[in-house]
Amino acid sequence: MVVIKFNLTYLLITHNVWPEGPQTINALTLNYTIDMMMGELYVMTFVTAIKITLDLLQEQKRVTDLEKSQLETELLFLKSQISPHFFFNTLNNIYSLSVEKSNKTPKIVLKLSELMRYMLYETKEKKQSLENEILCIQNYLDLERIRNGERLEVNMYISGDIHDKEISPVLLLTFVENAFKHGVNKNTGNVVIDINFKVKGDYLYFIISNPMPEITVHKDNFNKSSGIGIENVKKRLELGYNKSDYKLSFKNKKNIFVVKLVIKVT
Structure with a gap:
């Protein structure tokens, strides 16, 4: 995901792929990769939490309907x-x-x-x-x-x-x-x-x-x-x-x- 994001941003939008970073970069760096991965991790965690909650609610409804x-x-x-x-x-x-x-x-x-x-x-x-x-x-x-x-x-x-x-x-x-x-x-x-x-x-x-x-x-x-x-x-x-x-x-x-x-x- 980090590689795809870097290349799409660099080729289609701007060469300054990390405007919020401490320096302008033209290639993947360790700092950029870690920063992007943490950002994606937040998103994935949030989406996963929503998915688990929806699954639990659906399972609870299924069990309730079955008991009924x-x-x-x-x-x-x-x-x-x-x-x-x-x-x-x-x-x-x-x-x-x-x-x-x-x-x-x-x-x-x-x-x-x-x-x-x-x-x-x-x-x-x-x-x-x-x-x-x-x-x-x-x-x-x-x-x-x-x-x-x-x-x-x-x-x-x-x-x-x-x-x-x-x-x-x-x-x-x-x-x-x-x-x-x-x-x-x-x-x-x-x-x-x-x-x-x-x-x-x-x-x-x-x-x-x-x-x-x-x-x-x-x-x-x-x-x-x-x-x-x-x-x-x-x-x-x-x-x-x-x-x-x-x-x-x-x-x-x-x-x-x-x-x-x-x-x-x-």
Whole structure:
């Protein structure tokens, strides 16, 4: 670079190739070479620093985009697990009724088709309106009422403004389905399920309670909140929400299992 600069300056511009130097030169000298090399070194260092900074920023963006893509993929996978898990349990119920030749079977199939339509076509976005989620739960409750008849009592309370609120799709339905799986299917006699939706400010206070299973072996499993449904919800909450945006708790009080979820719905 020094040689090229010297020759171009000497041949095309002026013979005084080092006007800022201590003396006029007509040929390459050691002092000229060192001075020019230091000047070029400053430029190269500055350009290299810019290049390294740009590369680091690009790599950081690539890693961030990759992590985001992995997060979205994992969330989609977790959400995709819910529908097969839910439909598997419901189809088992339909099979039992069909074996008994129950006249409830057609109504349950119709309700199931409504739920399938919702889950297949209206849960593709990251968030769904709270109104639609509650409507989906109501359809599920109608299905369970048909299946269980008079032995089942479901009390659902809604308070606060549920309009213009959003939540992850079929998140709450998992708790409802789990309550029926353990609290109704594994109990005999009359069963009461209480569900409470309360919107206060930017948060939904969701509480669902059901009787504990009568069989001891199921109690142990239920106390640990085992099963794909609950574990799935826990993971979805961790991935889809900030830790400060939700609080999930389980409690067993007087043989009644209670799930409480406080979650941001804006």
